[in-house]
Amino acid sequence: MLKINIVSEIDIPDPVLEHIEDTLSEIAPTEVEILEDIDLTDVVRSFKDNVRGQINAEKLLNALRNVFNIREFNNKIVIVIDDDGYVPGLNFVFGIAELCGNIAIVFTERLKVTYIGEIDITTLFYERLTKEILHELGHTLCLEHCPNRKCVMSFSNSILDVDYKEARYCRTCIEKARSVISWKKF
Ligand SMILES: [Zn+2]
Ligand SMILES: [Zn+2]
Secondary structure, X not given: OEEEEEEEOOOOOHHHHHHHHHHHHOOOXXXXXXXXXXXXXXXXXXXXXXXXXXXXXXXXXXXXXXXXXXXXXXXXXXXXXXXXXXXXXXXXXXXXXXXXXXXXXXXXXXXXXXXXXXXXXXXXXXHHHHHHHHHHHHHHOOOOOOOOOOOOOOOOOOHHHHHHOOOOOOHHHHHHHHHHHHHXXX
């Protein structure tokens, strides 16, 4: 069983959590739960670069590794931060995760819908959030970037790439993650 715990600075509606659970269940049986009582505000903001106005994602990831200290491969934690993140050398990142690790971070700032029209902006925001959570969790399941641009594991340079891809893993990625999991034998 994959156990996904989410610590989020924003409310995440149940259908989003269910979609994440269902999508990961194609790889292995999955349980997704929100951890309500953890407040990471101080830790997260201590990695904010006040000149850039963004959070150093790499440093935060390292710090969170010590905060949670998870050992089991099947236990993953997703931190959803209502802010903007970067890694040195890149203007911004949508998220960051440890390859084959336990911790995934998603930043919401670049997922926010800044144009209006015929679209339902709330739905679009949560679709993007779902994709980014699945993407970063994929990295924790040892998946690297996928050349299939429709696959949620494809690399997104911009929000247009995020909107183009689907909120699911392609067949190849599902098979890869399954073989990793069977190799880890949990
Ligand atoms: Zn990635
Ligand atoms: Zn793929």
